[in-house]
Amino acid sequence: MLTSFLRSSKENRHYIHHSVHHINSSVDISRLKHSWITAVKRHESYRMVFVAIDDALSPFGQCVLEESCTLTLPSWKVVACESDDLQIMDKFIQSTLREAENEIVLDRPPYQMTLIQSPTRTFFTFSVFHGLFDGASLQLLFDEVDLTYRGSEMSKRTEISTAVNMHYGSDATQTVEFWSSQLKECDPVPFPALTSLKPETMTKLPLTSSIKASIGIDDLRDGAMNCSTSPLSILQAAWALILTTYKDSIHSSTFGSVISGRLDEDSKVCMGPTCENS
Numbered sequence: 149m150l151t152s153f154l155r156s157s158k159e160n161r162h163y164i165h166h167s168v169h170h171i172n173s174s175v176d177i178s179r180l181k182h183s184w185i186t187a188v189k190r191h192e193s194y195r196m197v198f199v200a201i202d203d204a205l206s207p208f209g210q211c212v213l214e215e216s217c218t219l220t221l222p223s224w225k226v227v228a229c230e231s232d233d234l235q236i237m238d239k240f241i242q243s244t245l246r247e248a249e250n251e252i253v254l255d256r257p258p259y260q261m262t263l264i265q266s267p268t269r270t271f272f273t274f275s276v277f278h279g280l281f282d283g284a285s286l287q288l289l290f291d292e293v294d295l296t297y298r299g300s301e302m303s304k305r306t307e308i309s310t311a312v313n314m315h316y317g318s319d320a321t322q323t324v325e326f327w328s329s330q331l332k333e334c335d336p337v338p339f340p341a342l343t344s345l346k347p348e349t350m351t352k353l354p355l356t357s358s359i360k361a362s363i364g365i366d367d368l369r370d371g372a373m374n375c376s377t378s379p380l381s382i383l384q385a386a387w388a389l390i391l392t393t394y395k396d397s398i399h400s401s402t403f404g405s406v407i408s409g410r411l412d413e414d415s416k417v418c419m420g421p422t423c424e425n426s
Contacts, residue, residue: 149279150198150208161249163278173272183296184261185222191419192307193280197219198254219256229266248275262350308420
């Protein structure tokens with residue numbers, strides 16, 4: 149993710165997420181600003197920076213800055229659009245998002261907040277590098293901004309150390325042993341080789357094709373539930389059976405999945421990315 153971000157051009161930044169919010173006229177803008185700044189300053193994830201290091205484990209270091217560090221001052225911009233025309237406003241918002249992408253860097257907290265005001269409309273944009281959050285933690289941030297604005301009691305939150313400790317505390321050996329025992333009696337189902345390795349069927353160019361399934365998504369979900377598994381696992385298993393037959397090796401096909409990683413009460417309220425790749 150970090151490498152992809154650094155290698156991407158300013159015209160097409162990778163891994164920057166934008167959320168655009170229409171602000172009702174009844175909203176107190178000064179309170180809204182205070183709520184956002186309070187929420188992001190409260191949590192370590194939004195005081196994180198990434199630096200290049202010389203280490204065998206990773207080429208990047210993830211650092212949490214002290215609250216007193218001037219680099220942690222939240223970036224809040226106010227820009228004006230002179231027109232209320234919807235098309236002009238949309239182009240202005242898109243231009244603002246592209247500008248945020250150009251300004252986000254990794255050696256200071258990589259996010260930006262922008263208030264866009266026209267004669268009769270107000271929008272708020274939050275642009276943030278994906279290394280700081282996942283979908284669940286972003287929603288936790290939105291909820292916290294809302295609670296702060298309303299003056300309500302804050303809900304429990306845990307910091308990025310929860311996700312870090314969970315990652316490095318996992319037992320890879322036990323994981324392998326568990327799945328080996330689960331799949332011990334499983335054998336690949338034979339499937340006819342349709343194309344094998346014929347030269348006329350081989351190409352280095354990407355190819356995309358689509359086939360309409362004979363069952364609907366509801367049937368897939370119901371079937372997965374009956375098997376005590378997920379629809380994703382069913383689809384991956386079906387593809388794996390076919391692809392391993394083509395390559396004649398159970399090690400030749402690999403699928404990647406992303407799961408939430410929020411498996412206990414502390415990780416469920418973690419203000420940072422807990423998603424796991426498998």
